[in-house]
Amino acid sequence: MAYYVRTPGTCGEFIQGSIQGQRFLVTCPINRYSYAISDVQHPLPISSVSLQSKAYKAYQSVKKLLGVPDHVDTPIYLHSDILQGKGLASSSADISVVAMATALSYGYTLSMDELSSLCLSIEPSDVPFYQGIVQFDYIQGACCDVLGTCPPMRIAIFDEGGTIDTIQFNHQKNLPQLIDEKEEFMVEALAKFKEGIQTHNVKLIGEASTISSFANQRILHKASLYDLHQIGVACNAIGTIIAHSGTILGLLFPPDSPSIGHCIQQVRRELPTVTYIDTVETTNEGITFMQR
DSSP: OOEEEEEEEEEEEEEEEEETTEEEEEEEEEEEEEEEEESOOTTSOSOOSOTTSHHHHHHHHHHHHHTOOTTOOOOEEEEEOSOSSSSSOHHHHHHHHHHHHHHHHTTOOOOHHHHHHHHHHHSSOOOTTSSSEEEEETTTTEEEEEEEOOOOOEEEEEEOSSOOOHHHHTTOTTHHHHHHHTHHHHHHHHHHHHHHHHHTOHHHHHHHHHHHHHHTTTTSOOTTHHHHHHHHHHTTOOEEEEOTTSSEEEEEEOTTOSOHHHHHHHHHHHOTTSEEEEEEEBOOOOSEEEEO
16 A cells, blocks of 8 residues: 655754753754655656665665564655754754655554654654654653644745754763753753743744854864854844754744845855855644545
């Protein structure tokens, strides 16, 4: 039976750090997606999932979980609109859609806990497949808290260039100490963020994201962060967001803001080393699927 599965990517994370020794991130899912289709037939390729890819590892893991013999194959087609290696959760989205499409083709629906555990077994992961906004322990693979639904926001995304391997990044020897040192900022950011979500106050959400962005500078310095933030303030942005282990930066705006285009042009003029990538919207949909 054929299924169509879709998972959003993210624009980095609203917050990432630790409180009382527990590592966590707060998701920022956006309307850019990875897609998988199971039991594909001509003219789609038998499988676009490389044998070396993280998505193929997910395919194998699901077959093992369900006790499917090695010689039995389900063709899976994978496509993504999400840039790789930038901090947009491309791997997490790819892994989740391939895993769910594989499971559905054998008559099984993976739970969110199963999906997060599977993703974490392959790499330290974001969890854009959860509905709404969640606080997630990306080390233990547990959902700490479902924070609620995010009010509509638009995000202008920029890139400082290059790529970052998440697995290598998370194996830095001094990383745990650096993360723990910014705990007081995480406490403040998380409190503001929760209030913002509960009251649908986008300014509080923007403030929380900005605190986390600047607190991460000692861990992964972004040379353009301060200047980008100042341009955003001048253009009525409500905050700054980053990929805490990636190369992208973003400016948060209310959905009806008329100044996004002007702001993008201003960044292009004043920060020539920064590349404009896309303007996206936040989403709360999580992973979705339907039978084809």
